[in-house]
Amino acid sequence: MKSPATSAVEEPRPIQWLLIGVAVLFSAVCLFLPLLNVFVQAFDSGWSAYLKALTNPDTKAALRLTLMVAAISVPANVIFGVCAAWAIAKFEFPWKAVLLTVIDLPFSISPVVSGLLFILLFGASGFFGAWLQLHHVQIIFAWPGMVLATAFVTVPYVVGELIHVLQAQGSDQEQAAMTLGANGWQTFWHITLPSIRWGLLYGVILCTARAMGEYGAVAVVSSHIAGKTDTLALRVEKLANEYNPEAPFAVASLLAFLALFTLGLKCYLEWKAKANDHGTMAQ
Numbered sequence: 260m261k262s263p264a265t266s267a268v269e270e271p272r273p274i275q276w277l278l279i280g281v282a283v284l285f286s287a288v289c290l291f292l293p294l295l296n297v298f299v300q301a302f303d304s305g306w307s308a309y310l311k312a313l314t315n316p317d318t319k320a321a322l323r324l325t326l327m328v329a330a331i332s333v334p335a336n337v338i339f340g341v342c343a344a345w346a347i348a349k350f351e352f353p354w355k356a357v358l359l360t361v362i363d364l365p366f367s368i369s370p371v372v373s374g375l376l377f378i379l380l381f382g383a384s385g386f387f388g389a390w391l392q393l394h395h396v397q398i399i400f401a402w403p404g405m406v407l408a409t410a411f412v413t414v415p416y417v418v419g420e421l422i423h424v425l426q427a428q429g430s431d432q433e434q435a436a437m438t439l440g441a442n443g444w445q446t447f448w449h450i451t452l453p454s455i456r457w458g459l460l461y462g463v464i465l466c467t468a469r470a471m472g473e474y475g476a477v478a479v480v481s482s483h484i485a486g487k488t489d490t491l492a493l494r495v496e497k498l499a500n501e502y503n504p505e506a507p508f509a510v511a512s513l514l515a516f517l518a519l520f521t522l523g524l525k526c527y528l529e530w531k532a533k534a535n536d537h538g539t540m541a542q
Contacts, residue, residue: 297515300508312498312509320486321494322513324402328477328490329470332410336466340417341459345451347418348425349433362419365412374408374479381407400482405490408476413469417462424458425451457532461525468521472514 270278302309312318343362347355365373379385381398391398398404432454436446452459474492481488489497491514498507 297511301512304505308505309509312506317485321489321491325490331406336417344418344421370475374476404480405477408480409470412476413466416466420458420462424455464521464525468518
């Protein structure tokens with residue numbers, strides 16, 4: 260006998276195949292074929308040309324800068340994400356809806372506009388421009404501005420993952436720990452963090468993938484100096500504008516490898532979490 264939950268979502272076989280076919284066709288045309296074309300074009304001239312493009316000094320500098328920007332912006336978003344998600348999920352306070360709207364703002368505006376916002380704040384003619392110039396601090400057209408722009412566009416990922424987890428688990432365990440004499444840090448470290456670890460890891464992985472592939476916001480605040488302020492995404496554009504036949508695809512394939520690795524890691528963690536859940540239920 261079928262459960263009500265199963266029968267409620269059951270559709271006629273032709274409808275099922277139609278929906279599956281549309282999903283597969285869309286994925287193939289819009290996702291798989293463009294990704295496959297990147298790798299085909301990257302290796303079109305052989306391994307030697309591919310490795311030559313990747314070992315170019317400017318490309319290696321772009322890779323280092325990309326990883327550095329991600330290494331700074333992702334931990335910053337983790338700290339902010341945990342604090343913001345905990346406050347939103349556990350407490351009631353004025354302007355809570357406004358805070359949620361601000362956190363989701365990077366999803367609503369173009370990354371180019373995000374970069375422009377930082378120019379209006381920290382550029383030479385911006386709100387803080389005169390003070391920064393007086394103290395010889397350069398943010399725009401340097402790596403600090405690229406970090407700020409990347410952190411801004413990746414803010415929602417960690418917060419979004421954690422809010423749902425924290426709201427679903429409630430606060431009973433934390434209250435019990437506090438009743439037994441645990442302080443705030445002990446409660447967070449031994450109760451809250453283990454229960455949100457999978458959501459936190461998902462958010463970190465998605466945040467990292469977006470940070471490494473960000474183009475629009477970074478392009479606005481970067482001075483596009485090869486070997487200094489070019490990330491991998493900017494390097495791809497520069498090589499394409501130089502009508503270099505293989506190099507832009509080779510660098511793009513490196514970005515694709517990084518993205519596929521992070522998404523593969525996310526799938527593995529999801530499988531691991533489900534396996535742990537099944538093991539806990541079996542016990």
